[in-house]
Amino acid sequence: MAEKITQRILQDISVPEEKQCHLCSRCGLCLSVCPTYRETLRETDSPRARLMLLRKVIEGELQISRGFVAKMYGCLNCLACNVICPVGIKPSDIALAARSMIHQARPQSLLQSLIFGNYFSHSSLMELSVLPMFLYQCLGIQGAVRAFGILERLPEQLRDMERMLPPLPERSLRHRLPEVMPARGERKYRIGFFLGCFQNIVFTNVSAATVRVLAHNGCEVVTPKDIKCCGMPHVGHGDLKTARTLARHNIDILEKLDVDAIVTDCATCGSTLKTYDSLLAEDAEYNVRARAISAKVKDISEFLGAIPLREPQHPQRARVTYHDACHLRRGQNVWSEPRQLLQLAGAELIELREADWCCGSAGMQIIMNYKGSMQILARKIQNIAATEATIVYAGCPGCQLQLGLGAKRFGLKVLIEHPIQLLDRSYQ
Amino acid sequence: MLSAEILKEFVQIVGSEHVLTSPEDLIAYSYDGTSVEYCPDAVVSPFNTEQVSRVMQVCYREGICVVPRGMASGLAGGAVPVSGGVSLCLTRMNRVLNLDTENMMVRVEAGIITADLQAQVESVGLFYPPDPSSVRHSTIGGNVACNAGGARCLKYGVTRDYVMGLTVVLSDGRILQTGTKAIKNVTSYDLKNLFVGSEGTLGIITEVLLKLIPKPEFARTAMAVYPLLENASVTVNNVLRAGVLPATIELMDNTTIETIEEYLHLGLPTNVAAILIIEVDGSDEETVTKQIETIGQVCRASGASDVRLAKTETERADLWRGRRSVLPSLVRRGPDQLSEDISLPRAAIPEAIRRIKAISEKYGLTIAVFGHAGDGNLHPSILYDKRDPEQVRRMEQASRDIFNIAIELGGTLSGEHGIGVLKLPFLRLALSPIEIELMQAIKHVFDPKGILNPGKKFPYHIKN
Numbered sequence: 023m024a025e026k027i028t029q030r031i032l033q034d035i036s037v038p039e040e041k042q043c044h045l046c047s048r049c050g051l052c053l054s055v056c057p058t059y060r061e062t063l064r065e066t067d068s069p070r071a072r073l074m075l076l077r078k079v080i081e082g083e084l085q086i087s088r089g090f091v092a093k094m095y096g097c098l099n100c101l102a103c104n105v106i107c108p109v110g111i112k113p114s115d116i117a118l119a120a121r122s123m124i125h126q127a128r129p130q131s132l133l134q135s136l137i138f139g140n141y142f143s144h145s146s147l148m149e150l151s152v153l154p155m156f157l158y159q160c161l162g163i164q165g166a167v168r169a170f171g172i173l174e175r176l177p178e179q180l181r182d183m184e185r186m187l188p189p190l191p192e193r194s195l196r197h198r199l200p201e202v203m204p205a206r207g208e209r210k211y212r213i214g215f216f217l218g219c220f221q222n223i224v225f226t227n228v229s230a231a232t233v234r235v236l237a238h239n240g241c242e243v244v245t246p247k248d249i250k251c252c253g254m255p256h257v258g259h260g261d262l263k264t265a266r267t268l269a270r271h272n273i274d275i276l277e278k279l280d281v282d283a284i285v286t287d288c289a290t291c292g293s294t295l296k297t298y299d300s301l302l303a304e305d306a307e308y309n310v311r312a313r314a315i316s317a318k319v320k321d322i323s324e325f326l327g328a329i330p331l332r333e334p335q336h337p338q339r340a341r342v343t344y345h346d347a348c349h350l351r352r353g354q355n356v357w358s359e360p361r362q363l364l365q366l367a368g369a370e371l372i373e374l375r376e377a378d379w380c381c382g383s384a385g386m387q388i389i390m391n392y393k394g395s396m397q398i399l400a401r402k403i404q405n406i407a408a409t410e411a412t413i414v415y416a417g418c419p420g421c422q423l424q425l426g427l428g429a430k431r432f433g434l435k436v437l438i439e440h441p442i443q444l445l446d447r448s449y450q
Numbered sequence: 451m452l453s454a455e456i457l458k459e460f461v462q463i464v465g466s467e468h469v470l471t472s473p474e475d476l477i478a479y480s481y482d483g484t485s486v487e488y489c490p491d492a493v494v495s496p497f498n499t500e501q502v503s504r505v506m507q508v509c510y511r512e513g514i515c516v517v518p519r520g521m522a523s524g525l526a527g528g529a530v531p532v533s534g535g536v537s538l539c540l541t542r543m544n545r546v547l548n549l550d551t552e553n554m555m556v557r558v559e560a561g562i563i564t565a566d567l568q569a570q571v572e573s574v575g576l577f578y579p580p581d582p583s584s585v586r587h588s589t590i591g592g593n594v595a596c597n598a599g600g601a602r603c604l605k606y607g608v609t610r611d612y613v614m615g616l617t618v619v620l621s622d623g624r625i626l627q628t629g630t631k632a633i634k635n636v637t638s639y640d641l642k643n644l645f646v647g648s649e650g651t652l653g654i655i656t657e658v659l660l661k662l663i664p665k666p667e668f669a670r671t672a673m674a675v676y677p678l679l680e681n682a683s684v685t686v687n688n689v690l691r692a693g694v695l696p697a698t699i700e701l702m703d704n705t706t707i708e709t710i711e712e713y714l715h716l717g718l719p720t721n722v723a724a725i726l727i728i729e730v731d732g733s734d735e736e737t738v739t740k741q742i743e744t745i746g747q748v749c750r751a752s753g754a755s756d757v758r759l760a761k762t763e764t765e766r767a768d769l770w771r772g773r774r775s776v777l778p779s780l781v782r783r784g785p786d787q788l789s790e791d792i793s794l795p796r797a798a799i800p801e802a803i804r805r806i807k808a809i810s811e812k813y814g815l816t817i818a819v820f821g822h823a824g825d826g827n828l829h830p831s832i833l834y835d836k837r838d839p840e841q842v843r844r845m846e847q848a849s850r851d852i853f854n855i856a857i858e859l860g861g862t863l864s865g866e867h868g869i870g871v872l873k874l875p876f877l878r879l880a881l882s883p884i885e886i887e888l889m890q891a892i893k894h895v896f897d898p899k900g901i902l903n904p905g906k907k908f909p910y911h912i913k914n
C-alpha cells in the first residue's frame with residue numbers, strides 16, 4: 023500500500039536520474055571523506071547509502087518515509103563525495119535532487135512556505151525582521167520541528183541558536199552602500215557587487231570592506247539594491263521552483279548593469295550564481311542568459327587574485343589560519359587566492375589541519391541536525407585550537423556563524439573574520 | 451525477525467543509539483562492494499571487546515546468525531547478511547590502544563580505518579606496508595579477515611605477514627587472546643593465523659597487534675610499454691633476477707588500457723599489448739635511483755618498446771592515476787562487471803592471459819585483465835549487462851572457465867578478495883576432499899552452531 027502511494031506520487035514529479043544511482047559500484051571511497059559518516063560511523067549517514075536509499079525509493083521498495091527524508095536532509099552538501107567519486111557520480115547533488123523530489127511529494131505546511139517561500143525571497147521582508155531575527159530563528163526551529171517532525175527539541179539547541187547570532191548592526195548594509203561607489207584614482211574596472219542576505223543583515227562589516235577594497239584597487243562598484251536571495255536556501259530545501267524564480271529575477275537585474283565582473287564575498291552566493299546556468303538548463307528563455315551571467319561571477323578573492331593590487335600601507339602582523347568553505351574550495355575551486363590575500367595583508371598564515379573539512383554549518387544544519395552539526399564543529403574547533411591562531415578566516419558567512427558559535431561553545435579565544443577584512447585594515 | 455526481548459538485550463549492552471532496525475538502516479547494511487544484497491534483521495555496533503562478547507553470548511544462546519562488518523568494501527559479498535540476523539558493525543571500535551616504538555608494534559581495535567592507522571604510525575616514522583587500494587575505506591579488521599593484499603605485496607608481503615596477535619570473540623562469547631610481541635613463536639599451533647583470512651566465519655576479531663617497519667623515504671616509478679604480452683611477463687622475472695626487488699609490479703592488458711583511455715583520456719599508449727608500472731622504494735635516494743635505472747634497462751632488454759621514468763612526484767602520481775582508474779573505468783563501461791581475483795604461479799601469467807582472451811572470444815564478452823604481476827595475482831574483469839539473462843549466463847560460464855584455468859595452471863580461486871558468497875560454488879574445484887574434511891572439523895570447533903557468517907567462505911554443514 024505504502025509503496026503504491028510512493029509510486030503514484032513519483033509519477034507526477036521529477037525524480038533524480040535513476041541511472042546515476044545505478045552507476046554506483048558501492049566501492050565505499052566516499053565514506054572516507056564524508057563528514058557525517060566520519061562523525062557517526064554509521065553507513066546510513068554516508069553518500070553510498072543515500073544513493074542506495076534513493077534507488078530503493080525509485081524502485082518502489084522504500085517509501086518516502088520520515089527516515090528517508092531525514093537522511094536526504096542530513097547531507098551537508100559539502101561536495102566532498104562529488105569530488106572523490108571515481109565513477110563521477112555526484113552524490114551531494116543527488117541528495118539535493120532527492121530533496122526536490124521530497125518537496126514536491128509532500129504537502130507544504132503554511133509555516134514552511136512562510137519561511138522558505140517568502141522569507142529569503144523578499145529582502146525587505148527579511149530586513150523587517152532583523153530586530154527579532156532571533157525570533158525568526160526560533161520560528162525556524164519550531165517550524166522545522168512541526169513541518170518535518172524529525173527533530174527532538176533540545177533546550178541546548180535553542181541556546182546555541184541564540185549564541186550563534188552576533189550582535190546585529192542597527193541598519194542593513196543595503197541602505198548604507200551607495201548605488202555606485204567610484205574607483206579611487208583611475209577607473210580600471212566596473213564591477214557589479216552581489217550583496218548577499220547575510221552580509222546585508224549580519225556581517226555588514228564584511229561587505230563594506232569588500233566594496234572599499236575594490237574601490238581602493240581601481241574598481242567602480244555598482245551595488246544593485248533590488249537584488250534578491252541567490253536561491254541556495256531554497257535549493258537546499260528542495261524548492262527548486264522558488265530558486266528558479268529568484269534566479270530569473272537576479273539575472274534580469276544583473277544583465278542591465280553592464281559590468282566587467284560580478285563579485286560576491288559570500289561563498290554560497292558565489293557557487294549558486296555560478297550554477298544558474300544548470301539551475302535554468304531547461305528554461306528556454308533564460309538558459310543562455312544564465313550562462314552569460316554565471317561566467318561573469320567571481321568570488322572576491324578570485325577577482326582580486328587576478329588583478330594587480332596596491333601594496334598595503336599597514337601590514338597586519340597577526341598569526342592567523344584559514345578555513346576552506348565547502349562552497350569555495352570545492353564549489354568554486356577557490357583556495358589559494360584567499361590564502362594569498364591574507365599573506366599580502368601581512369599575516370603569518372598557519373595552515374589548518376583538515377582545512378577543507380566541512381564545519382557543519384551547511385545552511386540549516388543547526389536547525390535540522392543539531393547534534394551532528396555540533397559534533398562536526400567540535401572536530402573543526404580542535405584543529406583550529408592546534409594552530410594557536412588569533413584569527414580564523416573563512417570566506418562564507420555560514421561558516422563564520424558556525425565557527426563563531428564553536429569558539430563560544432568550546433571557550434576558544436579566537437576572532438572569526440572574512441579575509442577581505444584583514445586586507446581592508448591593511449589599506450587603512 | 452528478532453523478538454523485542456532480544457533487541458532489548460542488545461540495547462542494554464550497546465545502548466539504544468547503536469541498535470538499528472529502521473528500514474533505511476537495514477537497507478544501508480544490506481550490501482558491500484559487490485552487487486549482492488540482503489538485509490540484516492538488526493544492526494548492532496559495539497564499542498569494545500566486552501560488548502562484543504556479551505552480544506555474542508545472546509546470539510549463541512538464541513542461535514542468531516552474526517555477520518561481522520567493517521566498512522563493507524569487500525569484493526566477495528562477505529559482509530552481506532545473506533541469512534539475515536545481526537550485522538555486527540565494528541567501526542566504532544577505532545582506537546589505537548598502544549603504539550610501541552621500541553618493539554615497533556601497534557595494537558589497535560579492529561574497526562580503525564587502515565589509512566588512519568597508517569597515518570598514526572607514520573607520524574612517529576614507522577610504516578605499516580599492506581596497501582589494499584581500499585586503505586581509505588576499509589578497516590584493519592576487514593583486512594585481517596580477508597588477508598588483504600595490495601600493490602606493495604611483492605616486496606612487503608600481505609596483511610598476514612604483519613599480524614603478531616589478535617583478540618577474538620568466539621561464537622559463544624568467550625574472549626581469546628592469541629599471539630605475543632615475541633617475533634619468533636612456535637609454542638604449539640598457530641591459532642592467530644587461522645583467523646587471518648577467515649572472513650568472519652571463525653570468530654569476531656576485536657583487537658589486532660601489528661608489526662611495523664621503518665618508513666622507506668624514497669620511491670621512484672617507471673612505466674614500461676610492451677608490444678607483446680610475453681615480454682611484459684618475462685620482464686618480471688628478469689627484474690627480480692637482476693637483483694632488484696621492486697615494491698610493486700602492476701600489469702594492465704590492452705583491453706584495460708583501452709577502457710581507461712576511452713573514459714579518462716590520460717594519454718596512455720593504446721595499440722600495445724600491455725603496460726607494466728614498476729615502483730622501487732628505500733631509505734637511500736641514490737640506491738633507489740640506481741635501481742629504477744637498472745629496471746629501465748631490464749625492461750628494454752626484455753622487449754619494452756618504451757620506458758618512462760617519473761622524474762617528479764607529480765609525474766609519479768600521474769602514472770599511478772592510470773592504475774587506480776581501472777575499476778571505475780570498467781564500471782563506466784560496464785554496465786556491470788565481475789572482477790575475479792585468481793592467483794597464479796608468476797610464470798603462468800602469459801599463458802593465463804592468453805587463455806582468458808580465448809574465453810572472451812568464445813563467449814563474446816569483454817574481459818579486461820590487470821593486476822599484481824609481481825606476485826601472480828590477476829583481476830580478470832568480465833563486463834556484461836545484468837538485465838540480459840543470456841549475457842548473465844555467458845558471464846557465469848566464463849567465470850567458471852577462468853577458475854578452471856587458474857586451477858589447471860597451478861593457481862587458485864582468490865588471492866586477496868576472499869571467497870565470500872560469490873566464489874563459494876567453485877570451492878570444490880580448488881580443494882581436495884581431505885582439505886574440505888579438515889576445514890569442516892575446524893569450523894565445527896570454532897562455530898558448532900553455525901551462526902558465524904553462514905553461507906560464506908566454506909560450505910559448512912552443521913553436524914548433528
Ligand SMILES: Cc1cc2nc3c(=O)[nH]c(=O)nc-3n(C[C@H](O)[C@H](O)[C@H](O)COP(=O)(O)OP(=O)(O)OC[C@H]3O[C@@H](n4cnc5c(N)ncnc54)[C@H](O)[C@@H]3O)c2cc1C
Pocket residue numbers: 048049050482483517518519520521522523524525527528529540560561581582583584587588589590591592593594595596597598599600601649650651653654655656777866867903906
Ligand atoms: C575499490 C576497491 C579496491 C580494493 N582493493 C583491494 C586490494 O587492493 N587488495 C585487497 O586485498 N582487497 C581490496 N579490496 C577488497 C576489500 O577492500 C578488502 O577485502 C578489505 O579488507 C575489506 O575490509 P572491510 O573493512 O571493508 O571489510 P568488510 O567488507 O566489511 O568485510 C569483509 C569480510 O571480513 C569480515 N570481517 C570484517 N571485519 C571483521 C572482524 N572485525 N572480525 C571478523 N570478520 C570481519 C566480514 O564478515 C566479511 O566477510 C578492494 C575493494 C574495493 C571496493
